[in-house]
Amino acid sequence: MSLSFSAQNVVAGSVLLGAIGGTLGAFALLRRQSLLGDALAHAALPGVGLAFLLTLSKSPLVLLGGALVSGIVGALAVLGMARYSRIKEDAAIGIVLSVFFGFGIVLLTHIQKLPAGNQSGLDKFLFGQAAALMRKDIVLMAIVGTVVIATIALFWKELKLVTFDRGFAGSIGLPTGPLEIVLTAALVVTVVVGLQTVGVVLMIATLVTPAAAARQWTDRFGTMVVLSAGIGALAAAAGALASASVDALPTGPAIVLASSALLLVSLFLAPQRGLLRAFGRERALRRRIRAENLLKDLWLEAEREGKPGALVPVPILMGKRGSRAAELAHTARGLARRGFVARDGGDLDLTAAGRIEAERVVRKHRLWETYLAERLRLPADHLHRDAETMEHALSDETLEELDAKLGYPSHDPHGRAIPRTHAPARVPAGSGR
Amino acid sequence: MSSPAAGAQAAPPLPAIEVHDLTVAYRTQPVLWDVDLALPEGKLIAVVGPNGAGKSTLLKSVLGLVKPVAGWVRIFGEPAESRRSWVGYVPQRESVDWDFPTSALDVVTMGTYGRLGWFRRPGAKDRARALDCLHKVGIRDLAGRQISQLSGGQQQRVFLARALAQEARLYLMDEPFAGVDATTERAIVSLLKDLRAAGRTVVAVHHDLQTVPEYFDWVVLLNLRLVAAGPVETTFTPENLHGTYGGRLTLLQQAATAYLEQRPRAAAGAVERPGLGH
Numbered sequence: 001m002s003l004s005f006s007a008q009n010v011v012a013g014s015v016l017l018g019a020i021g022g023t024l025g026a027f028a029l030l031r032r033q034s035l036l037g038d039a040l041a042h043a044a045l046p047g048v049g050l051a052f053l054l055t056l057s058k059s060p061l062v063l064l065g066g067a068l069v070s071g072i073v074g075a076l077a078v079l080g081m082a083r084y085s086r087i088k089e090d091a092a093i094g095i096v097l098s099v100f101f102g103f104g105i106v107l108l109t110h111i112q113k114l115p116a117g118n119q120s121g122l123d124k125f126l127f128g129q130a131a132a133l134m135r136k137d138i139v140l141m142a143i144v145g146t147v148v149i150a151t152i153a154l155f156w157k158e159l160k161l162v163t164f165d166r167g168f169a170g171s172i173g174l175p176t177g178p179l180e181i182v183l184t185a186a187l188v189v190t191v192v193v194g195l196q197t198v199g200v201v202l203m204i205a206t207l208v209t210p211a212a213a214a215r216q217w218t219d220r221f222g223t224m225v226v227l228s229a230g231i232g233a234l235a236a237a238a239g240a241l242a243s244a245s246v247d248a249l250p251t252g253p254a255i256v257l258a259s260s261a262l263l264l265v266s267l268f269l270a271p272q273r274g275l276l277r278a279f280g281r282e283r284a285l286r287r288r289i290r291a292e293n294l295l296k297d298l299w300l301e302a303e304r305e306g307k308p309g310a311l312v313p314v315p316i317l318m319g320k321r322g323s324r325a326a327e328l329a330h331t332a333r334g335l336a337r338r339g340f341v342a343r344d345g346g347d348l349d350l351t352a353a354g355r356i357e358a359e360r361v362v363r364k365h366r367l368w369e370t371y372l373a374e375r376l377r378l379p380a381d382h383l384h385r386d387a388e389t390m391e392h393a394l395s396d397e398t399l400e401e402l403d404a405k406l407g408y409p410s411h412d413p414h415g416r417a418i419p420r421t422h423a424p425a426r427v428p429a430g431s432g433r
Numbered sequence: 434m435s436s437p438a439a440g441a442q443a444a445p446p447l448p449a450i451e452v453h454d455l456t457v458a459y460r461t462q463p464v465l466w467d468v469d470l471a472l473p474e475g476k477l478i479a480v481v482g483p484n485g486a487g488k489s490t491l492l493k494s495v496l497g498l499v500k501p502v503a504g505w506v507r508i509f510g511e512p513a514e515s516r517r518s519w520v521g522y523v524p525q526r527e528s529v530d531w532d533f534p535t536s537a538l539d540v541v542t543m544g545t546y547g548r549l550g551w552f553r554r555p556g557a558k559d560r561a562r563a564l565d566c567l568h569k570v571g572i573r574d575l576a577g578r579q580i581s582q583l584s585g586g587q588q589q590r591v592f593l594a595r596a597l598a599q600e601a602r603l604y605l606m607d608e609p610f611a612g613v614d615a616t617t618e619r620a621i622v623s624l625l626k627d628l629r630a631a632g633r634t635v636v637a638v639h640h641d642l643q644t645v646p647e648y649f650d651w652v653v654l655l656n657l658r659l660v661a662a663g664p665v666e667t668t669f670t671p672e673n674l675h676g677t678y679g680g681r682l683t684l685l686q687q688a689a690t691a692y693l694e695q696r697p698r699a700a701a702g703a704v705e706r707p708g709l710g711h
Contacts, residue, residue, distance in 0.1 A: 030533060157554060161543055165529045171496040171522040172547035172599075173514070219534045219579040 007244045009138055010130040014240035014255060015233045016141040017194045018206060020148055022232025024187050025207035026214060026225040027152075030163050031183070034208045035090070036078060039097040041191045041203035043074020045104025048125050048195070049111060058121055060137055060196065067125075067192045074100050075188060101200070128199035128252030130240055137196060144193050148186045152225075159183065160221055198252040206232060209259040216270035235259030289392045290331045292361045293321060295340060296391070298350045299358035309355070311347035359419045360399070365391040366412035366419075367402050373413040374406065380413055400424065447510045449474040449603050449634040450495055455504035457490050464490045466658045468504070474602075475632050477625050477648065479639040479665075482655035482677050488638040489525065491655065492605045495636075496522055508603065518547055521601030523592045525608055531581045537591045538576040541566050544598025566594040569627075571620050586617030593624060604628065606637040610644075622648055645669055 028034050044067035051066025052058070074096050081092035108122055124132055152159060161169040162179045170176045191203050198206055214228035239255030246254075268275050297320050302310040318328055332348055335341035340354030350358055368390040369383040394402070403423070412418055452470040456463070465487040472478055480488045493499045495506050497513045508516035521544070541563040542555050549555060555563075567573045570590040575583060583591065589609060596604055609621055625648065628635055636653075639645060645652055645665060652669050654660040654677040661673040 030530070154552065157546055157549070158551070161546060164533050164535065164540075165524065165543070167493075167498060167524045167528055168522055168543065168595075170498045171517070171520065171524075171605075173497075173517040174546075215534065219536070221534045221539075224534050 006131065006133075009133045009135065010244055010251065011237055011240045013133040013138050013141055013197055014130055014236035014251065016138070016145050017190075017197050018210070018232035018234070018236025018255070018259075019229045020141075020145045020190050020232075021194060021206035022210035022214070022228040022230070023149060023152065023225055024183070024190050025209075025211035025232065026228040027159070027163055027183055028187060028207055029211040029215065030221075033184070033187070034204065035093045036075065036184075037187055037191060037207045038204035039078055039093045039100075040071045040075050040188055041195070041200045042097045042104075043077075043100035044068070044071040044192055044195060045125060045200045046070050046100055046107055047104075048122060049104055049107030052111060052122060053107070060134075060140070063122075063125075064140075064192050064195070067195055068188065070100065071188050071192055075184065104200070124199070125195050126199050126201060127250045128195070128197045128202065128255075130197045130243065130251035133196060141193055144189055148190060151182060151186065155179065155182070156222075164221075198255060199250075202252045202256045205256040205259060206236070209256070209263050210235065213259070213263040213266040216266040216273050219272070231259065231262055235262055287331070287334070290323075290327070291335055292357075292392055294328070294331050294335065294348075295350065295354055295358035296361045296365070297321075298341070298348060299355065299362055302350065309349050311344055311349045314346050314348065317348065356422045359422055360396070361391050362419055363403075363423065364394045364399055366416060367399065367406065367409075368394065369412045369414070370406055370409050370418070371402060383413060446474065448472055448507075449509060450636065451507040451510070452491075452495070453505055453507075455491075455494055455506065456502045457487070457494055457499055458502050463657065465494065465501075465655075468655075468659045470653065470659060470662055472634070472636060472651065472653070472662070474509075474634050475629065476634060476650040477629050478634070478636045478651040478653060479645050479649040480636060480653045480655060481639055481642065481645060482660075486656040486677075488655055489607050491653075492522075492607055492636065492638065495605060496520065518599075519602045521596035521599035521604040523596045523604065523606040523609055526585065526589055526592060526611065528607075531583075531588060533580065535580060536576065537567065537572065537578050537580055537583065537587075537594075538563055540580060540591050541594045541598050544595040547599060563594070563598050566597040567591075569597055570594045570624060584614070586613040589613050589617060590620065593621065597624075602633060604633060604635045604637075606635065608638050608640060610637075610639065610641065642674070 025034075025037075028037050047066035047068065047070025048063050049066075050070070051063050054066075055062050057063075077096045078089065078092045081087045081095070082089040085092075087095070108126075111122060121132070158169070158174055158179055159182075162174065162176050162183075166176050169179075187207075191207075194203055194206060210232035211224075211228045213231050214224045217227060218224050235258040236255050238258040240251055242258070243249045243251040243254040266274070271277065294317065297317055298310075298312055301312045301316075314325070314328060314332075317323070318325060323331075332341055332343065335354065336343055340351055340357055342349045342351050342354075365387045368387040372378045372383050372386060373380065400423075403420075408420070409418060448471040450470065450472040452468055455465055455468040455470075457465040464485075468487075468491065480491060482488050490499060494501055495508065495513060497506075497517075506513050508519060513520075538560065542560055544566070545555050545559040545562060549559070564573060564576060567576050570593050572583075572587055572590050572594075575587060580588065580591065589612075593606075593609065596606070610618055613621070625635055625637075629650075637649075639649070646669060649665055651663065652665050653662040654668070654673050656677045660677045661668050
């Protein structure tokens with residue numbers, strides 16, 4: 001598909017904005033200043049209206065100049081309120097955002113009723129209208145982008161340290177205040193430059209969304225900043241193209257939808273921090289608990305009958321924990337595959353390897369009960385439920401430590417033997433780590 | 434700013450930290466009040482006192498992170514600003530977001546930033562030094578680990594390693610023992626002893642009164658004002674502890690608040706001090 005000249009402008013402008021917004025958004029996210037960016041964008045609106053009323057000019061430089069001034073006033077109002085009054089920062093952001101935005105809307109409505117005729121373009125500052133971007137807007141964005149990114153590259157190590165640990169940065173003599181002002185100023189300028197494309201209402205999304213998505217994929221700061229810029233640029237390109245080819249789809253919302261889609265994918269699919277991975281881990285844990293419980297139940301049944309092994313019918317096992325037949329069968333199949341359980345028709349028995357596994361679970365349970373009773377002096381009827389959890393949570397290392405600490409007791413508080421047939425060699429007393 | 438009284442005491446060795454008449458307030462809340470202090474070089478020094486006694490603030494004033502209402506601080510005889518590279522700092526562990534995307538090695542490398550100066554990036558030599566510092570605190574094998582995946586004790590060791598990477602003469606540590614496991618506590622204690630053996634000075638905010646005589650040589654007892662400072666044997670006494678933790682200071686606290694509140698805001702930063710006698 002070949003793009004018209006104006007469409008090229010739209011895409012170029014949007015991509016530039018997406019990249020700058022993503023870069024600064026990474027810093028804002030990590031410095032917990034995302035909402036300040038939002039307040040800033042909303043606070044810029046009355047500046048646009050006032051600049052127009054004062055000059056009756058529609059030149060972007062004049063209007064953006066007004067936006068810059070009122071954005072800065074808004075940011076200072078937030079910081080000042082948080083610092084000098086009892087109003088907390090979140091409330092200050094809410095107040096400034098709504099007051100400035102409300103005032104801006106009043107001004108725009110008033111301007112719309114003026115006979116001046118050339119007023120109609122101002123509402124694009126609300127939701128953005130990339131289609132109206134001109135060559136000189138792109139040049140302005142490119143300049144701002146170059147300055148912002150060059151500044152960040154130049155002071156990379158210092159900005160990173162201030163973002164991570166302000167106190168330490170100050171202790172080695174870095175001017176933390178000015179460095180933070182540099183970051184905030186870059187944020188203000190970016191927000192103002194982005195107003196024409198995305199609009200005041202959705203500007204925040206071009207900052208925060210790419211950064212939040214990038215954070216999902218990496219644990220390195222540099223990678224996160226670059227990735228955030230890339231995601232911002234990609235979403236902006238997709239949004240701008242969609243907006244150019246679909247009628248009545250404003251650019252700002254289209255960009256926001258695109259970056260939100262990328263964020264959603266990142267939230268679910270990221271390898272370490274993704275939700276799918278977390279669900280998977282939780283499922284694996286539940287499966288392990290079910291397996292350990294089944295091993296233990298088989299072992300206890302054999303203990304009750306006084307034999308090393310016993311064939312136990314599945315319905316009896318189901319009755320022990322109210323398990324469903326399908327679930328139990330699934331667990332048994334898994335254990336059989338790993339060679340821990342032997343199946344004989346509808347009955348189950350432990351294999352030799354299964355007995356070792358089961359014994360470890362029982363040992364954890366009974367040692368923990370002993371620990372609770374002896375060291376925490378809990379009464380006998382308080383022990384079991386806690387031990388039911390701990391038998392799955394204690395590591396083998398902790399188990400041996402616990403055993404040694406308790407002096408290798410032979411019986412738990414209920415008088416049942418603590419199995420130790422397969423326990424590792426004891427650590428001699430006194431050499432304890 | 435007044436100059437130190439040169440002839441008052443002819444003590445030949447320069448104190449590691451000298452604090453004179455230090456008063457610090459956060460808005461109208463006084464945190465430190467008229468503190469005079471001279472801490473010797475080469476000692477392990479505990480700063481002890483109840484919550485809100487100004488212990489962290491004392492460290493931050495020495496580091497120049499908070500501006501005093503009155504008084505001055507000298508490090509080895511010079512103003513703190515010209516002695517930054519002599520001082521290593523271990524902030525409270527909770528003061529940073531441990532979910533920050535960075536590795537243990539990267540955090541320790543930040544200890545070399547002060548020496549690097551502006552614009553220069555840490556190189557292979559700096560990273561090697563950082564690895565060496567991780568080795569000294571016993572977690573070299575965790576160098577590549579994302580910092581949120583470290584235990585509390587390991588995070589504390591990362592902060593200590595970062596301070597070691599600063600190669601300082603004086604170390605200020607804000608609650609290095611807070612919330613660490615027994616193994617880490619032992620590791621920190623042996624690290625402190627190594628630092629002392631190398632002639633370094635350590636000033637640490639400490640909460641566990643029981644271990645003060647075991648771990649430290651000197652103690653600073655603080656509760657808004659200085660209660661006492663000196664060698665543990667002579668200073669860490671029941672009377673001094675009662676003076677630090679007892680409720681006797683409320684009157685002074687009220688007086689300090691009242692004084693600061695009735696001053697006009699504009700004067701809050703001025704170097705002017707109250708006429709309260711010592």
